[in-house]
Amino acid sequence: xxxxxxxxxxxxxxxxxxxxxxxxxxxAILEALQDAGVExxxxxxxxxxxxxxxxxSGQQILQQIGLTGIPVVNVVNACATGSTxxxxxxxxxxxxxxxxxxAVGSEQMGKMGLLGADAAxxxxxxxxxxxxxxxxxxxxxxxVEHMRKYGxxxxxxxxxxxxxxxxxxxxxxxxxxxxLSLEDVLNSRMISYxxxxxxxxxxxxxxxxxxxxxxxxxxxxxxxxxxxxxxxxTTDPYTDxxxxxxxxxxxxxxxxxxxxxxxxxxxxxxxxxxxHDCFATAEILHYENLGLCPEGEGGRLIDEGETEIDGRxxxxxxGGLLSLGHPIGATGVSKICECVWQLRGEAQTPxxxxxxxxxxxxxxxxxxxxxxxxxxxxxx
Amino acid sequence: MTEAGTTAxxxxxxxxxxxxxxxxxxxxxxxxxxxxxxxxxxxxxxxxRLVCPACTAINQFEPxxxxxxxxxxxxxxxxxxxxxxxxxxxSAIIDLPEGVSVRANIVDVEPRPENLKFGMKVEMVTRKVxxxxxxxxxxxxxxxxxxx
Ligand SMILES: [Zn+2]
Numbered sequence: 001x002x003x004x005x006x007x008x009x010x011x012x013x014x015x016x017x018x019x020x021x022x023x024x025x026x027x028a029i030l031e032a033l034q035d036a037g038v039e040x041x042x043x044x045x046x047x048x049x050x051x052x053x054x055x056x057s058g059q060q061i062l063q064q065i066g067l068t069g070i071p072v073v074n075v076v077n078a079c080a081t082g083s084t085x086x087x088x089x090x091x092x093x094x095x096x097x098x099x100x101x102x103a104v105g106s107e108q109m110g111k112m113g114l115l116g117a118d119a120a121x122x123x124x125x126x127x128x129x130x131x132x133x134x135x136x137x138x139x140x141x142x143x144v145e146h147m148r149k150y151g152x153x154x155x156x157x158x159x160x161x162x163x164x165x166x167x168x169x170x171x172x173x174x175x176x177x178x179x180l181s182l183e184d185v186l187n188s189r190m191i192s193y194x195x196x197x198x199x200x201x202x203x204x205x206x207x208x209x210x211x212x213x214x215x216x217x218x219x220x221x222x223x224x225x226x227x228x229x230x231x232x233x234t235t236d237p238y239t240d241x242x243x244x245x246x247x248x249x250x251x252x253x254x255x256x257x258x259x260x261x262x263x264x265x266x267x268x269x270x271x272x273x274x275x276h277d278c279f280a281t282a283e284i285l286h287y288e289n290l291g292l293c294p295e296g297e298g299g300r301l302i303d304e305g306e307t308e309i310d311g312r313x314x315x316x317x318x319g320g321l322l323s324l325g326h327p328i329g330a331t332g333v334s335k336i337c338e339c340v341w342q343l344r345g346e347a348q349t350p351x352x353x354x355x356x357x358x359x360x361x362x363x364x365x366x367x368x369x370x371x372x373x374x375x376x377x378x379x380x
Numbered sequence: 381m382t383e384a385g386t387t388a389x390x391x392x393x394x395x396x397x398x399x400x401x402x403x404x405x406x407x408x409x410x411x412x413x414x415x416x417x418x419x420x421x422x423x424x425x426x427x428x429r430l431v432c433p434a435c436t437a438i439n440q441f442e443p444x445x446x447x448x449x450x451x452x453x454x455x456x457x458x459x460x461x462x463x464x465x466x467x468x469x470x471s472a473i474i475d476l477p478e479g480v481s482v483r484a485n486i487v488d489v490e491p492r493p494e495n496l497k498f499g500m501k502v503e504m505v506t507r508k509v510x511x512x513x514x515x516x517x518x519x520x521x522x523x524x525x526x527x528x
Contacts, residue, residue: 128466128469129397129485130397130483130520131472132461134462136458136460137458141455144454144456148453148498190457190459191459193459240423240481243425243481244474244482245453245454245481
């Protein structure tokens with residue numbers, strides 16, 4: 001396997017746009033190509049993640065940036081769609097199939113509202129009768145399980161939202177740039193106990209892209225190549241309650257173990273973690289799943305400020321999904337873009353540049369009736 | 381109108397909301413959840429299966445009828461759902477003694493955290509939730525706290 005480098009990144013600010021989703025993807029790719037100093041004619045393959053417009057998404061994007069006839073792989077893997085596209089691109093370069101490739105994630109959710117709501121309206125639906133299978137309920141119940149096991153409090157979960165919004169406020173690419181107090185978060189409308197409105201990520205439109213090349217050629221394009229030291233994909237293995245309560249924990253733990261082995265680093269070596277905070281409850285679970293603290297101490301980690309930018313292990317300094325937004329196909333790619341900016345020291349505003357950032361981890365999961373988890377470890 | 385959980389096949393037909401809910405077929409029977417247990421690894425599942433998702437053994441199942449009482453494992457209280465679905469409601473994970481967990485609404489209690497104790501005993505009840513397009517009563521299962 002060859003060493004693989006990220007040589008260019010691009011991302012549009014997440015939000016709501018009148019443009020088509022393919023134009024959003026175009027804009028992200030053009031920014032990434034410009035960042036890499038690569039013409040699209042040199043790109044050998046495109047890996048395109050989009051969850052709601054799955055069929056031929058990459059070909060639609062080619063119509064916006066150049067019909068060069070290159071191979072396109074269209075990827076869908078729930079909320080891990082974009083990061084799975086990056087992994088496919090990584091594998092193609094690592095195995096020597098291609099040199100210059102692009103992975104792009106895009107999504108246009110506009111005012112779709114609550115995910116799964118359409119299916120829930122169908123006559124045969126069991127939503128609201130046999131509990132809830134909607135996203136807020138899945139991650140809220142997983143949070144309540146953590147409360148049961150370790151006495152984690154609603155205030156501790158709410159502090160995640162305060163923290164991530166604080167950093168999102170300083171990120172020009174963030175969808176919701178608003179500073180929130182703990183009271184603001186706790187007093188906002190309850191969506192699914194214990195997650196209030198500000199503890200749930202917003203939906204929106206977005207796109208993000210990366211350009212990859214073998215490390216041996218990276219310096220032809222950039223003075224600051226970032227190495228992909230690990231790229232891992234897992235699914236949810238059998239665990240005892242998995243059919244009743246989808247399990248975000250075990251697949252993340254399995255992925256983390258593999259990723260640390262592949263990269264030859266441990267959680268103590270990380271300078272930044274961008275993890276999948278689709279709900280505030282999820283972030284606390286993943287502190288433990290990624291080994292950032294011992295079992296049961298996720299609540300203490302947020303209480304003691306250890307995941308703040310000046311703490312022991314800064315987490316979600318992009319603003320996270322809670323503030324940055326979560327246009328599904330784009331999310332996993334955006335986390336990798338953020339790690340690259342931080343590793344290059346290009347986080348744009350001093351308030352959110354992690355000092356001397358050398359090793360960063362990007363984690364994305366998708367979970368409904370089945371799950372997917374990706375972890376990428378990036379090193380400068 | 382047919383009472384929920386009474387004998388099927390009277391004037392009006394009833395059908396279960398999911399295949400793993402078995403409605404009573406004669407006088408004196410109760411509705412139960414049914415499934416299978418893998419003889420290779422011992423794991424139990426709601427409903428029918430050919431291959432065990434826990435150990436991959438093929439067709440080594442024996443039928444199981446699950447208890448109507450269990451314990452509350454975890455829950456959420458849903459305050460926002462899809463349009464048309466009444467809120468709030470309690471979406472709970474119930475552990476049954478045969479080693480399977482099931483997701484269900486908890487009913488007959490105000491949906492507030494202080495009313496929900498981890499490990500509390502709950503029992504299954506069945507109720508009509510709607511009519512299907514052929515006019516049959518659709519019966520669902522719920523859990524409620526056990527008195528005392
Ligand atoms: Zn088995």
